[in-house]
Amino acid sequence: MSAANPTGPLGQEERESLLSAMYDGEAAAGECDLVARRLARDPALRQRWSRYALLGAVVRGDQRFLASEGFSRRLAELVAHEPAHGESPTAPAAAAAGAARRSSLRDFGRRWRLPVASIGVAAGVAAMSILFLRAEPRVAEVVTAAARDPAPSYTEPQTLGTASGRPGAAVVPAAQLANYVVAHSEYSNPLGRRNLLSALMAGESFGNGAAGWPATGPDRDSEPTASVRAIHTSDFADGSALDEPGGADDAAR
Amino acid sequence: MRPDSRAAVIWAVLATGAGFAGRAFADDAQEWLERMNTALMTRSYVGDFFHVQDGRVEALRIIHRVERGEVRERLVSLDGSGREFIRTGSELACYLPDKKTVLVEQRPAGDSLFANLPAFDHGAAGSYELQSHERARLMGRDTRVITVTPHDEFRYGYRLWIDESTAMPLKTQLCDEHGNVIEQVVFAHITLPERIPDSDFLPGISTHGFRWLRHEPKPATAAVPNSVSGPVAGPENAGTWEALRLPPGFRMTTRTSQPMPGSAGPVTHLVFSDGIASVSVFVESSAVPEGASGEALSRVGSSSAYSTVVEGHQVTAVGEVPPETVRYIASSVQQQMPAGLAGGPTMAPTPIAPTAPEPTTVALPGAPPYPARAGFAGDPGSLGVPPGQFGPGPLSLNPGR
Numbered sequence: 302m303s304a305a306n307p308t309g310p311l312g313q314e315e316r317e318s319l320l321s322a323m324y325d326g327e328a329a330a331g332e333c334d335l336v337a338r339r340l341a342r343d344p345a346l347r348q349r350w351s352r353y354a355l356l357g358a359v360v361r362g363d364q365r366f367l368a369s370e371g372f373s374r375r376l377a378e379l380v381a382h383e384p385a386h387g388e389s390p391t392a393p394a395a396a397a398a399g400a401a402r403r404s405s406l407r408d409f410g411r412r413w414r415l416p417v418a419s420i421g422v423a424a425g426v427a428a429m430s431i432l433f434l435r436a437e438p439r440v441a442e443v444v445t446a447a448a449r450d451p452a453p454s455y456t457e458p459q460t461l462g463t464a465s466g467r468p469g470a471a472v473v474p475a476a477q478l479a480n481y482v483v484a485h486s487e488y489s490n491p492l493g494r495r496n497l498l499s500a501l502m503a504g505e506s507f508g509n510g511a512a513g514w515p516a517t518g519p520d521r522d523s524e525p526t527a528s529v530r531a532i533h534t535s536d537f538a539d540g541s542a543l544d545e546p547g548g549a550d551d552a553a554r
Numbered sequence: 555m556r557p558d559s560r561a562a563v564i565w566a567v568l569a570t571g572a573g574f575a576g577r578a579f580a581d582d583a584q585e586w587l588e589r590m591n592t593a594l595m596t597r598s599y600v601g602d603f604f605h606v607q608d609g610r611v612e613a614l615r616i617i618h619r620v621e622r623g624e625v626r627e628r629l630v631s632l633d634g635s636g637r638e639f640i641r642t643g644s645e646l647a648c649y650l651p652d653k654k655t656v657l658v659e660q661r662p663a664g665d666s667l668f669a670n671l672p673a674f675d676h677g678a679a680g681s682y683e684l685q686s687h688e689r690a691r692l693m694g695r696d697t698r699v700i701t702v703t704p705h706d707e708f709r710y711g712y713r714l715w716i717d718e719s720t721a722m723p724l725k726t727q728l729c730d731e732h733g734n735v736i737e738q739v740v741f742a743h744i745t746l747p748e749r750i751p752d753s754d755f756l757p758g759i760s761t762h763g764f765r766w767l768r769h770e771p772k773p774a775t776a777a778v779p780n781s782v783s784g785p786v787a788g789p790e791n792a793g794t795w796e797a798l799r800l801p802p803g804f805r806m807t808t809r810t811s812q813p814m815p816g817s818a819g820p821v822t823h824l825v826f827s828d829g830i831a832s833v834s835v836f837v838e839s840s841a842v843p844e845g846a847s848g849e850a851l852s853r854v855g856s857s858s859a860y861s862t863v864v865e866g867h868q869v870t871a872v873g874e875v876p877p878e879t880v881r882y883i884a885s886s887v888q889q890q891m892p893a894g895l896a897g898g899p900t901m902a903p904t905p906i907a908p909t910a911p912e913p914t915t916v917a918l919p920g921a922p923p924y925p926a927r928a929g930f931a932g933d934p935g936s937l938g939v940p941p942g943q944f945g946p947g948p949l950s951l952n953p954g955r
Contacts, residue, residue: 478861478870480814482854483648483659485834485872488808488825491594492712492726493832493874495616495629496737498639499605500855501648502631503612 583684583700586716590700593721596620600754601722601744602632607737607855619750626755638757649757649764656761658768659814678829681705681803690715692724702830707731708801708879709831710856720746728856730876737856793889795822795837801882803828826873826883833873833883839866851877860884 479501486497598619605612613632619625627641638649648657678684687699697715704711711733715725722744728737797806808825814836822837849862854872860880861870864887871884 477817478852478854478859478872480657480659480817481834481836481859481870481872482857483646483657484812484814484823484836485825485832485857487646487659488827488834489832489874490830491591492723492728492739495739496605496728496855496874497857498629499612499614499739500607500737500857502614502629502637502639503605503607503610503855 583686583702586686586698586700586721587684587702587714589721590714590716590723594618594723595625597720597722597746598748598750599722599744599746600750601741603739603741605737605739617750617754619755626750628755630758636759638759640755640757642755647757649759649761651759654764656764656766658766660768678702678803681709681828682711682830689718692717695719695724697724703733704731706802707876708803708882709828709875710736712830717744720744722746728874793891795824795835795887796890797824797826797835797883797886798888799882799886800826801828801879804833804883807832824887831873831875831879833871833875833880835883835887836868836870836872837864837887838868838870849881851881853877865889 482497482501486494489497598621600615600617602613602615605614615628615630615632617626617628617630619627624643625641626643627639629639631637636651640647640649644660646659648659650657681704683701683703683705685701685703687701690697690699692715696718698718700712700714700716702712702714709731711729711731713727713729713735714723716723722741723739724744725740726738727735729735804826805828806824807827808823810823811820812823813819814821817838819839822835824835824837826833826835849860852859852861857872857874858877858880859870859872860877861868862884863869867889869884869887871880871887873880873883
């Protein structure tokens with residue numbers, strides 16, 4: 302059997318809840334912008350999530366939708382300046398990358414409504430993320446001030462550390478901590494494991510520079526001992542962190 | 555039975571009495587969680603999802619295949635770092651194009667992902683409240699909403715949207731004890747293909763010129779590939795590392811000693827679980843400069859890490875739990891010196907160990923042999939230890955052998 306019940310365009314129910322959620326949010330949350338940027342910049346990503354009815358709504362100029370400003374406007378704006386692609390939605394990402402640049406939102410929207418054979422649980426994709434991100438409080442209360450710091454230090458003695466002797470001497474090098482996290486993930490439940498690895502993927506927890514691991518021996522002196530940048534909030538402010546390494550699309554498959 | 559009719563039956567049952575209904579909700583939740591775990595572990599699937607945490611959004615793809623008992627899994631960043639994690643059996647390779655490095659983590663031989671599954675087992679019942687909620691539509695699919703609410707501040711909770719027909723979680727949220735979302739994963743789509751070709755588990759990047767860093771369990775006589783050049787310290791065999799006290803509901807589930815990339819000697823690795831959350835404690839002797847002390851707290855994603863020095867050893871606790879929990883556990887870890895060291899610590903028969911594979915002997919040149927791990931693959935519920943009474947006991951393992 303297959304989970305594949307390709308769902309069509311959003312049903313009334315989903316659509317209503319989506320719209321109401323968009324109305325609920327006053328201004329576009331930062332997260333919405335992140336998702337919008339990501340979708341706008343990555344044709345392959347858009348392609349994979351082409352049943353994204355929200356985009357359709359944006360493109361069709363759904364007035365109720367557009368009334369919520371924020372996300373939809375931002376997305377339309379971003380998409381207008383990004384290369385779209387004329388390939389079929391199932392074409393490989395590599396092919397898509399070379400496709401003709403287009404700027405017509407209407408054409409773009411029409412392509413988005415094409416069926417996608419391989420999609421199983423054809424969820425609404427980014428729309429979901431956006432919806433839920435907006436509907437829920439931002440995460441942040443458990444995140445310490447140090448973690449929000451643009452360059453948080455690994456050591457955070459002010460709250461939990463009762464450092465004695467030489468504070469910070471026990472600090473684990475970033476790369477070593479990442480190793481621990483990877484090793485620990487093997488003993489987590491499936492959800493915990495996935496979360497951990499995803500977080501490692503997103504963060505810079507593997508330390509700075511290529512000196513994270515000694516290639517020939519445990520020369521700890523050469524390891525970075527600070528800056529486990531586990532949490533970022535400002536990397537996307539200027540879009541710089543969105544610059545993708547050359548292999549990103551290839552890596553997608 | 556179609557989900558609709560099954561739900562109808564459940565509702566009919568629930569209508570018979572409020573008290574009974576409450577119980578049925580919990581049972582139903584338990585059942586869904588088990589079903590979900592089974593699906594995540596045993597089904598083959600391909601899915602794209604957003605991982606959202608503290609303002610960061612990462613698009614990822616997961617490809618998971620179970621074929622003839624072997625798990626293959628590939629987690630790919632669809633943007634950003636281009637990093638990949640590829641698991642093949644007991645090996646987990648981390649491809650880090652930004653560091654031009656491949657890190658290979660090897661689980662001890664005979665170990666299995668399945669055996670390590672803390673699962674949403676019955677041991678969790680005392681620490682969490684499980685609830686099944688009304689069916690919710692999630693982008694065109696019928697999902698069952700399950701909440702796992704912690705009873706105290708030592709652990710996080712979950713909100714899960716589980717697809718009724720496949721039991722795959724389409725959306726998961728990790729929440730603090732106040733219900734605030736601290737991390738979430740939202741799937742864009744999932745397929746459950748009949749077959750996933752091997753080629754889907756090859757890294758999408760060229761690893762030409764990359765450094766490969768691996769630490770594999772090797773017999774003492776085997777050469778250890780250019781990863782350990784210094785003296786190998788291994789005084790852990792002088793005693794058994796134990797947590798003298800644990801937050802309520804936690805118990806030790808695994809003890810292992812293994813080489814790790816970037817660590818000089820074997821690292822003692824203890825795992826504690828409350829049935830849902832787990833915390834690892836790593837003990838290293840060689841990592842600490844003489845006379846060092848100090849403590850440090852960090853976070854990786856929504857996980858916490860806390861490092862301290864105990865008797866000249868670096869002790870680091872890592873887990874998907876609040877910071878206080880890793881601090882609590884790391885601070886309570888001590889080396890127990892059994893009276894009859896020659897014979898090893900007295901050890902009550904381990905009720906479950908016999909079903910687990912024999913611990914592999916792991917050794918590095920110059921180091922005494924270490925048992926690779928003692929797994930507890932059976933019903934962890936029977937291992938429950940009352941809060942505050944945890945200590946060297948039935949779970950002790952003689953590291954000296």
